[in-house]
Amino acid sequence: MPITAIVLAAGEGTRMKSRHPKVVHKVLDKPLVWWSVRAARDAGVDRVVVVVGNGADEVRASLAGEDVTFVEQTERLGTGHAVRVVRDALGGFQGPVVVLSGDSPLLRADTIKDLIQRTMAAHNACTVLTMTPPDVTGYGRLDFAEDGSVRSIIEHKDCTPEQRERLTECNSSIYCFCGGRLTANIDKIGNDNVQHEYYLTDMVGIYVGMGEPVAAVHVDDYTELLGVNSRSQLAEANKVMQRRINEGLMAEGVSMLDPDSVWVGPDVTVGRDTVLLPLTMLWGKTSIGEGCTVGPNTRLTDTTVGDDCTVDETVAIQATLENDVNCGPRAYLRPGAHLLDGSKAGTHVEIKNSTIGKGSKVPHLSYIGDTTMGEGVNVGAGSITCNYDGVHKNKTFIGDNVFVGSDTMMVAPVSIGDGALVGASSCITRDVPADALAIERSEQKIIEGYASARMARLKKEN
Ligand code: UD1
Ligand code: CA
Numbered sequence: 001m002p003i004t005a006i007v008l009a010a011g012e013g014t015r016m017k018s019r020h021p022k023v024v025h026k027v028l029d030k031p032l033v034w035w036s037v038r039a040a041r042d043a044g045v046d047r048v049v050v051v052v053g054n055g056a057d058e059v060r061a062s063l064a065g066e067d068v069t070f071v072e073q074t075e076r077l078g079t080g081h082a083v084r085v086v087r088d089a090l091g092g093f094q095g096p097v098v099v100l101s102g103d104s105p106l107l108r109a110d111t112i113k114d115l116i117q118r119t120m121a122a123h124n125a126c127t128v129l130t131m132t133p134p135d136v137t138g139y140g141r142l143d144f145a146e147d148g149s150v151r152s153i154i155e156h157k158d159c160t161p162e163q164r165e166r167l168t169e170c171n172s173s174i175y176c177f178c179g180g181r182l183t184a185n186i187d188k189i190g191n192d193n194v195q196h197e198y199y200l201t202d203m204v205g206i207y208v209g210m211g212e213p214v215a216a217v218h219v220d221d222y223t224e225l226l227g228v229n230s231r232s233q234l235a236e237a238n239k240v241m242q243r244r245i246n247e248g249l250m251a252e253g254v255s256m257l258d259p260d261s262v263w264v265g266p267d268v269t270v271g272r273d274t275v276l277l278p279l280t281m282l283w284g285k286t287s288i289g290e291g292c293t294v295g296p297n298t299r300l301t302d303t304t305v306g307d308d309c310t311v312d313e314t315v316a317i318q319a320t321l322e323n324d325v326n327c328g329p330r331a332y333l334r335p336g337a338h339l340l341d342g343s344k345a346g347t348h349v350e351i352k353n354s355t356i357g358k359g360s361k362v363p364h365l366s367y368i369g370d371t372t373m374g375e376g377v378n379v380g381a382g383s384i385t386c387n388y389d390g391v392h393k394n395k396t397f398i399g400d401n402v403f404v405g406s407d408t409m410m411v412a413p414v415s416i417g418d419g420a421l422v423g424a425s426s427c428i429t430r431d432v433p434a435d436a437l438a439i440e441r442s443e444q445k446i447i448e449g450y451a452s453a454r455m456a457r458l459k460k461e462n
Pocket of ligand 2: 227229
């Protein structure tokens, strides 16, 4: 039977004090709502429906590339109303229906799997996950009958002061429903409550009244169910997720000098015996091989790093480093930078859309753009490619074993043949043949005794 998940993400999130809808705020490098979608997918859910409303376009955009269906809830009349809108849009539900909140990013896929299994095994009309957080303020409370069976969920605002004290088991807002019974009964939810909203929580009491089986499953680790309603809770969620991912990496053989200062996104892979030093951030689809040292002060996004590389104080976006590559300190590798085995991008070096051949070195203060560089090249300090003429991005070709002297300008389009030598401080505007010397520099003058004579003259003038 196909399993559907509904992710509720239409709310505004007033307490975030933001121009943006709450669910697009990020935990690590992904929007809040993405985590719910991912957890549902990992739990084996077949179809994910995201209910959008406030900032709908922004929420849709934040999930670009994800295989989800969006349903718009134009009026926010409550969580029960949101689910009803989905039922109408889909023409009913078949199979289990998991309801998740777009603002609960810490929920694990295994917990969802377990929730679905329990619901199906017991033929429950509804199973709800509950928790007992240290501060229960604001949460809906589970009310139990004498025999311990669930009676209903009462929203905090609808509780009597006595109930607020006594009822401490809270609704996580994560449920699994039987789709058929949900379709048949959701219209029974009314809005006769303090907030005049249609509460999804009311389904529990409605089912109990009908004699349908309902269960509450307590999750001991309440942090997994934490909702993000404020910036402070967002920071807390980031911290929990950071620890979870870093613990996973360390368990697989990755070292961290200080795991609290290393931030790794959920789609990143890191090989064994790689050391991540403080203030390292690895985002997007970055992958790092074995035996590397990365950081300190390094941010890699969608970047591939091979084995045994050193990446020190480097920012890289969509770059590829093969094996034994040495970067930084303070290298900036932009999209299309491709450093082959044993090559080097040293300090204050920027490389964009260029291949640096095997063993080639760009050690100091250089910009290399739109360049194909062969093997065994040495680029002297301060040398750059002038790839942009104001309109076009022009290409530079540098052959194997070329020696580029310091402070060379290579004005593209230009090519330097294998084994050529370029004298320091040259402005290269014409192609250099293989094995040639190219030098472009005015002749040096020598005037003997000039310095002291000048000093004497200046002092006299005073
Ligand atoms: C809800 C539960 C409460 C539970 C708490 C856990 C209800 C009535 N209450 O309260 O029992 O303890 O979550 O965090 O369900 N949403 C929509 N459309 C709407 C209203 C809300 O999509 O019309 C979405 C929100 O964007 C949010 C989620 O549903 O992602 C929960 O709504 P919210 O208003 O935050 O409910 P709580 O007051 O937190
Ligand atoms: Ca909430």
